[in-house]
Amino acid sequence: MAPWGYSKENGPATWHKDCPIANTGVRQSPIDLITTGQTCAKYDSNLKPVIVSYPAFSEATFLNNGHSVQFQPSAGNLSELSGGPLTKKYKFEQFHFHWGNNDSEGSEHRVNGKMYPAELHLVHWNSESPNFSSFQEAVGSNDPHALCVLGFFLKVGAENASLKPITDLLSKVKNAGSSVSFPGKFDLKAVLPETLTDYYTYDGSLTTPPLAECVKWIVFKEPIEVSTAQMEAFRAVDDGHGKPITGNYRPPCPLHTRTVAASFK
Numbered sequence: 722m723a724p725w726g727y728s729k730e731n732g733p734a735t736w737h738k739d740c741p742i743a744n745t746g747v748r749q750s751p752i753d754l755i756t757t758g759q760t761c762a763k764y765d766s767n768l769k770p771v772i773v774s775y776p777a778f779s780e781a782t783f784l785n786n787g788h789s790v791q792f793q794p795s796a797g798n799l800s801e802l803s804g805g806p807l808t809k810k811y812k813f814e815q816f817h818f819h820w821g822n823n824d825s826e827g828s829e830h831r832v833n834g835k836m837y838p839a840e841l842h843l844v845h846w847n848s849e850s851p852n853f854s855s856f857q858e859a860v861g862s863n864d865p866h867a868l869c870v871l872g873f874f875l876k877v878g879a880e881n882a883s884l885k886p887i888t889d890l891l892s893k894v895k896n897a898g899s900s901v902s903f904p905g906k907f908d909l910k911a912v913l914p915e916t917l918t919d920y921y922t923y924d925g926s927l928t929t930p931p932l933a934e935c936v937k938w939i940v941f942k943e944p945i946e947v948s949t950a951q952m953e954a955f956r957a958v959d960d961g962h963g964k965p966i967t968g969n970y971r972p973p974c975p976l977h978t979r980t981v982a983a984s985f986k
């Protein structure tokens with residue numbers, strides 16, 4: 722199997738060859754979040770705020786896997802997610818980013834066709850299911866809500882001091898396949914907006930192969946600000962073929978019969 726990626730030869734338009742669900746799936750991600758008109762997100766007053774319990778991580782690996790950079794704490798981490806549209810408690814697995822070559826592209830989800838320069842994904846798995854007891858088992862479980870991914874748009878503005886420990890580390894994982902153990906503690910909670918009340922939520926999939934249709938997506942309305950320098954740091958990370966990763970986002974997929982709910986008017 723030719724390793725998948727984001728170039729013309731191995732990018733999203735070719736993924737169906739090894740991953741037929743790319744074209745046959747009816748709940749693929751990402752999507753364009755439309756806020757007005759027929760198929761727009763519907764306000765649901767029952768949607769509660771999302772609750773995260775993210776004690777500062779003390780042990781984690783920061784990895785460049787050739788298609789993104791990923792922060793993964795050791796298995797013992799106790800970070801949890803609940804609330805919002807969820808009926809179960811989810812365990813934190815990892816976070817990673819998607820970005821573009823310039824500030825007008827890079828996010829995976831879009832809002833009325835608008836792309837942000839990047840998108841942060843916080844990946845969790847349902848830790849209360851009787852059918853699986855690890856992240857990898859969850860991905861392979863066919864459970865429609867085995868995973869929950871929180872998506873946050875990044876926009877260019879002031880430097881983000883909470884994300885600085887991460888963006889400062891990007892030069893240390895410039896080469897694909899390289900990883901470093903994260904020095905000291907990382908406070909993920911400090912990166913997020915205070916209130917996790919305003920979000921879109923829908924049933925979708927992983928946005929990279931295996932494109933498993935097992936994700937409850939929660940995409941927050943309020944973007945996180947990062948500086949131009951912090952954005953540039955992402956664009957210097959290599960893809961393993963001697964080129965920088967200058968666009969690791971999948972284009973939007975058809976909604977089919979899905980509806981998108983919004984927790985805000």
Ligand SMILES: COc1ccc2c(ccc[n+]2C(=O)c2ccc(S(N)(=O)=O)cc2)c1
Nearest residue numbers: 750842844857860870926927928929930931
């Ligand atoms: C063969 O089994 C797997 C399982 C999962 C894999 C994966 C390869 C890459 C990413 N993953 C992921 O876990 C993964 C992929 C995409 C996302 S995303 N961008 O948040 O939808 C999150 C997590 C392979």
Ligand SMILES: [Zn+2]
Nearest residue numbers: 817819842928
């Ligand atoms: Zn992602």
